Amino acid sequence: MSQASVEAAILKALSTADEVQSTQLAKQLHTDHQVVVGAAKSLESDNYIKSEMGQQMVLKLSHEAHEIIEAGSPEYLVWEFLKDGRKSQEEVTSKLGKETTGVALANGIKAKMFKTSKEGGKVFLERVPGSDSVVDAVREVLKKAAAAADQIDAKTIEMLKKRKLATVEAYKTFTYTKGPSYAKERTAKAVGDLTRDILMDGSWKERQFKEYNFSAQGAEVDGGALHPLLKVRQEFREILMELGFQEMDTQHWAEVSFWNFDSLIIPQQHPARDLQDTFFLSKPESAQLQELDYVERVKTMHEACFRTPWKMEEATRNVLRTHTTGSSAFVLHNLAKHATRGEDGKLHFRPGRYYSIDRVFRNEEMDRTHLCEFHQVEGFVIDRDISLAKMMHTFDSFFRRIGVSQLRFKPAFNPYTEPSMEIFGFHTGLNKWIEVGNSGLFRPELLRPMGFDDDVSVMAWGLSLERPTMIKYGINNIHELFGHRVDVRFIKRAVIARY
Ligand code: PHE
Numbered sequence: 001m002s003q004a005s006v007e008a009a010i011l012k013a014l015s016t017a018d019e020v021q022s023t024q025l026a027k028q029l030h031t032d033h034q035v036v037v038g039a040a041k042s043l044e045s046d047n048y049i050k051s052e053m054g055q056q057m058v059l060k061l062s063h064e065a066h067e068i069i070e071a072g073s074p075e076y077l078v079w080e081f082l083k084d085g086r087k088s089q090e091e092v093t094s095k096l097g098k099e100t101t102g103v104a105l106a107n108g109i110k111a112k113m114f115k116t117s118k119e120g121g122k123v124f125l126e127r128v129p130g131s132d133s134v135v136d137a138v139r140e141v142l143k144k145a146a147a148a149a150d151q152i153d154a155k156t157i158e159m160l161k162k163r164k165l166a167t168v169e170a171y172k173t174f175t176y177t178k179g180p181s182y183a184k185e186r187t188a189k190a191v192g193d194l195t196r197d198i199l200m201d202g203s204w205k206e207r208q209f210k211e212y213n214f215s216a217q218g219a220e221v222d223g224g225a226l227h228p229l230l231k232v233r234q235e236f237r238e239i240l241m242e243l244g245f246q247e248m249d250t251q252h253w254a255e256v257s258f259w260n261f262d263s264l265i266i267p268q269q270h271p272a273r274d275l276q277d278t279f280f281l282s283k284p285e286s287a288q289l290q291e292l293d294y295v296e297r298v299k300t301m302h303e304a305c306f307r308t309p310w311k312m313e314e315a316t317r318n319v320l321r322t323h324t325t326g327s328s329a330f331v332l333h334n335l336a337k338h339a340t341r342g343e344d345g346k347l348h349f350r351p352g353r354y355y356s357i358d359r360v361f362r363n364e365e366m367d368r369t370h371l372c373e374f375h376q377v378e379g380f381v382i383d384r385d386i387s388l389a390k391m392m393h394t395f396d397s398f399f400r401r402i403g404v405s406q407l408r409f410k411p412a413f414n415p416y417t418e419p420s421m422e423i424f425g426f427h428t429g430l431n432k433w434i435e436v437g438n439s440g441l442f443r444p445e446l447l448r449p450m451g452f453d454d455d456v457s458v459m460a461w462g463l464s465l466e467r468p469t470m471i472k473y474g475i476n477n478i479h480e481l482f483g484h485r486v487d488v489r490f491i492k493r494a495v496i497a498r499y
Contacts, residue, residue, distance in 0.1 A: 001031045006039035007186055010176060011048060015184050022174040023056060033171070040176055046190065047181040051174045058171045059149040059157065061142065065165040069142050074100040075108030076136035079127065082114055086126030089116070107163075111137070138165075225492045228481065229375060232469045233357045236377055239401045240355045243394070245379060248327050250358040255321035256287040262298055262315045263329040264416040265446050267308040272322065279361050279372075281318035289316060294333060297449035305445055320361035324378040325416070327356055328460055329446070332382065336451040346453055355379040357465055368477045375465035377437075386441065386457040388419065394459070399425055399436070402468060408433060417460065418443050427471060437463035 009029055013020045022040065026033040043049045061069075071077070077096055081087065093101045105125075108114050113134050114127050142165065145152050152160075160166040190208040191198065198204045226234075237247070261273055271277065289295050295315070302310040331354055339349035356378045364370050381394065392409060399407055404425035412420040417440020425436040439461035444454055470481060473494060479485045 001029060001035065003035070003039050003042065006031065006035055007043055010036070010040055010043060011184055011186065014049065014176065014178050014182065019175050019177045022176065037174060040174060043186070044179065047179045048186065049176050049179045049182065051176050054173045054175060056171045056173045058169050059145055059152065060167045060169055061146060062165050062167070065142050065160070068139050068165070069146060072136050073107070073138040074104035075111060075113055076134070076139065078104040078108055078125065079113045079134055082125060082127045086124050089123040089125060092125055227491055228473055228494045229465060229469055231494070231496050232472060233375070233465060236357060236402070236465070239398060240379065243353070243397055245353040245355040248331050248354050248356040250324050250327045250356040253320055253359060253361070254281055254318055255326050256289065257317045257319055258289055258295065258315040259326035259330055260319055260321050260323070262302070263333070263446070264325060265301060265306065265443065266415045267302065267306060268310055268314045269308065270415065275363070277363055278322055279320040279363055281320065284318060286316040287318055291333070294449060301445050301449050322362055323360050323462060324356050324358055324376045325460065325462060328354065328378060328380050332447070332458065333450045335382065347451055349382070349452070349456070351383040353379070353381045371478055371482060377463040377465050378461070380458050380460035382456065382458045384455050384457065386459050391439065391441070391459040395423055395439070395461070404436065412438065414438065414440050416443055416446050417441055423461070436467060437461050
C-alpha cells in the first residue's frame, strides 16, 4: 500500500470517528503498523492530525510455537504414538527424535498424559490409564494466541514464556485525532525544493512550498582538515617570526652530500654517511657542484685541518637529506658571498635569524617513536660574539611560548658545533625531563671557508616537530600521527594547536 493511500485512509477514518488507533488501522488496511505510523507522521507534520503515544504489549510466538500449531505439541505426539500400548524410550526416540522426546517427557508426565517405568535396565513409556481422550492443550492455547493474543490470560502467558514458546514485546502505538488543519483529503504536499521540473511545467505557480526550518540541524560540512603536524608547524612558525626569524627555502628533500655533510665538516668516513644511517639516491646518483672555489676551501679544511681524506666523488653523491642543517650552511654561504669586505678588511654581512621546518630522512629501525622520516625545526642566529648565555636565552624565549618553561642544557658532541648542548625541557604532563633538541655554536672551521671572520658566531639548533606534537595531542605511538595507519577521524577532530 502506498504512503499516499494510507494517508488517505487515515483522513477518511477520522471523518467518521473522533479518534482512531494505529493498531486498528494497520489491521483494517492489512498493512504493517510501521507504515501507518509513517504515514500519520507525515500528516501530523502538516497539522492534518494529532497523535498521542501509547504502549501495547505484544505476544510474539516463537518458531517452535508455530511448529506446534502446525503439527501438535511434543507431549501430544508421544501420547499419540503410545495409543497401541507401552513402548520403550528408545523406540519413541527413534520415531520422534531426541529433542521432541525430551520436551515431551518433561511436560507429558507432569500433565499426567503418560508415565515411565523401568524394566530390565530399560525405560518404558505408557499412557496413564483413563487418559484416552486427552486434548493437545498447548496447541489449542497457541492457536488462540495466534488468532487473538489479547484473550490470553497472564498465567498462560507466563507458561508460554517459560517454555520459550512466546516473548512479550512492548510496542509504541498511537491514537490519532483531527488536527488544526484537518481535511477529508490532503491537498498536494508542500514541496521542499524548487526543481527544474517544477519551473519547466509551470506548476510552481500553484504549488505550496515548505517553510524554512531554521532550527533544523544542518548536514555536517565535510571539508578538508589540516594535519596536526601542519597546525603545530604553523604555530611554531608564528612564534619564530615573532622572535624575528625568517624562513629558509628548504623545499628540496634530495640534497647533495656536499651540503648535507661536507660543508658541515663532517668527515667523509663518518659513520653518519653510511648506508645504515643514510638513504642514498640511485637516480640520479650524483649531482654537479657549483661554487667550486668554496668547495676547494672546504676540501682543504678537511684535508689540512682535520687530516681526513676528501674525494669529490663522495661529495657529489645525492642523499635524502638527513637534516636541514645543510640548508643553514647554504644560506650562510650565500650571506658571506653577498657581503662586501670593508676597508678594515672585515666582511660586512647582515646579522640575522633564520629558521625552517621541513622533512628529513634517516635509515632507522622503526618503532613506537621512530620513523624513517620526520620534521626538523631548524634555526640559526648569526652575529658577532654570540655567547652561550644569549643562546640559552633564545631557547628560553621559544620554549616558554610553547609551554615548556623549564630548560636544562647538557654538554654534547656534534662534528660541526663547539660547544654543543642537548636541550632538555621539563614536561609537566609527563612530569619528567625530556630531550627536546640539539644545539651549538658552529665551528670556525665551518665558517672560515665561507669567508666569515673569526669573531663571527653562529648559534644553531635542531628540534623535532613530532615530539611536541605528540605531547600536545597525547599520542604515544608515532604511527598514529604519521603514515598509512593514521585514522582520518583523528585528523579531523584534532583541534588547532595553541601554545
Ligand atoms: N643537525 C642536528 C640534528 O639533526 C641538529 C643541530 C643543528 C645541532 C644545528 C646543532 C646545530 O640533530
